[in-house]
Amino acid sequence: MSQLHSHVDQLFRGYKQTKQIAELKEEILSNLEAKAADLISTGMPHTEAIRKSIASIDHVDFLMDGRKRIRLLPYSLELLQIALLYVLVAWVITIPLAMLGKGIVLNTLLLVIVIIAGLLFLILQFNKKWVTHGILTTYHYKGALRLRRLAWLLWSLFVILMTLNTTALQFGSNLWFSRPVTLSGPYQFAIVGVRYALPFISIIIPLLIHASLRLAPKYEAGDAQ
Amino acid sequence: MYRRGEPFMKESSISSDLIRGNIDTIILRVLCDGDNYGYEIIKAISKKSSGRYELKEPSLYTSLKRLEAQKLIQSYWGDESQGGRRKYYKVTPAGIDAYHSNLADWTTARELIGRLIEKQEEPS
Numbered sequence: 342m343s344q345l346h347s348h349v350d351q352l353f354r355g356y357k358q359t360k361q362i363a364e365l366k367e368e369i370l371s372n373l374e375a376k377a378a379d380l381i382s383t384g385m386p387h388t389e390a391i392r393k394s395i396a397s398i399d400h401v402d403f404l405m406d407g408r409k410r411i412r413l414l415p416y417s418l419e420l421l422q423i424a425l426l427y428v429l430v431a432w433v434i435t436i437p438l439a440m441l442g443k444g445i446v447l448n449t450l451l452l453v454i455v456i457i458a459g460l461l462f463l464i465l466q467f468n469k470k471w472v473t474h475g476i477l478t479t480y481h482y483k484g485a486l487r488l489r490r491l492a493w494l495l496w497s498l499f500v501i502l503m504t505l506n507t508t509a510l511q512f513g514s515n516l517w518f519s520r521p522v523t524l525s526g527p528y529q530f531a532i533v534g535v536r537y538a539l540p541f542i543s544i545i546i547p548l549l550i551h552a553s554l555r556l557a558p559k560y561e562a563g564d565a566q
Numbered sequence: 567m568y569r570r571g572e573p574f575m576k577e578s579s580i581s582s583d584l585i586r587g588n589i590d591t592i593i594l595r596v597l598c599d600g601d602n603y604g605y606e607i608i609k610a611i612s613k614k615s616s617g618r619y620e621l622k623e624p625s626l627y628t629s630l631k632r633l634e635a636q637k638l639i640q641s642y643w644g645d646e647s648q649g650g651r652r653k654y655y656k657v658t659p660a661g662i663d664a665y666h667s668n669l670a671d672w673t674t675a676r677e678l679i680g681r682l683i684e685k686q687e688e689p690s
């Protein structure tokens with residue numbers, strides 16, 4: 342019976358030990374013990390009875406608030422599709438900027454991501470039989486919500502800092518010595534504009550987390566079975 | 567809800583989708599016969615169905631949690647002298663009302679669905 346005990350410990354690994362969780366654990370364990378004892382009383386060998394009891398419950402995420410089981414593959418496929426779209430748009434935007442000689446590294450990096458995401462997408466798309474396969478995973482809504490808040494916060498900070506940084510580099514000396522700011526012609530103006538615009542491309546990261554949260558309920562696996 | 571063709575649909579064979587929507591009522595029905603704990607509820611259901619329907623543990627816990635949140639059942643700990651303590655469930659007066667109203671809904675639905683999907687001889 343100690344196997345049942347360690348199985349239940351395993352089920353609840355990673356959860357905070359609240360009173361509620363401790364009670365749930367005790368309830369599940371006593372039910373598994375009752376099941377094993379009952380199976381043994383019908384003449385089933387001991388090891389078989391334990392094995393069958395353990396098999397009857399293999400996760401408890403559905404009992405935790407803010408966690409849901411979702412179908413992994415269709416969810417990943419759609420998220421990948423959205424990611425591909427975002428990165429593609431970002432890449433297209435950075436092409437003319439790269440021609441101005443700015444953000445060449447970023448542009449190349451985005452192209453590499455587009456190719457990798459595209460290949461992954463094609464592989465999944467052409468193996469739809471994996472996609473309909475019922476692999477489930479746990480989606481942590483509360484964690485994802487926290488992550489989304491954090492992502493937007495960091496992104497705002499990043500954009501503000503980069504804007505200040507660009508301003509300091511670009512016009513710092515003009516401001517310090519109170520000289521007039523001069524932009525000699527449209528080319529100069531475009532270069533400055535690009536310097537300000539580049540950091541904003543990173544908006545695709547919080548947007549993707551946003552999309553992930555929006556998609557998850559669509560692929561929920563309903564009541565646990 | 568599960569889509570067709572997923573592997574876990576196959577194991578509990580027929581009608582598990584039809585039954586799923588009524589699990590709460592089925593559990594209330596068992597508890598109307600007397601207070602009971604998790605595994606015995608599963609056994610009572612299995613016995614009542616002559617072994618044709620086996621309620622899975624995850625569904626049981628999900629249902630019990632939902633019913634308790636709706637205050638249709640209450641739980642208390644048993645005082646087992648050996649082994650782990652068992653958590654017993656007791657149906658509340660609101661639970662008994664809910665059972666009767668679900669039963670009435672079911673009776674109506676069964677009659678209606680029967681009329682809609684069974685092939686009937688047209689009276690001539």
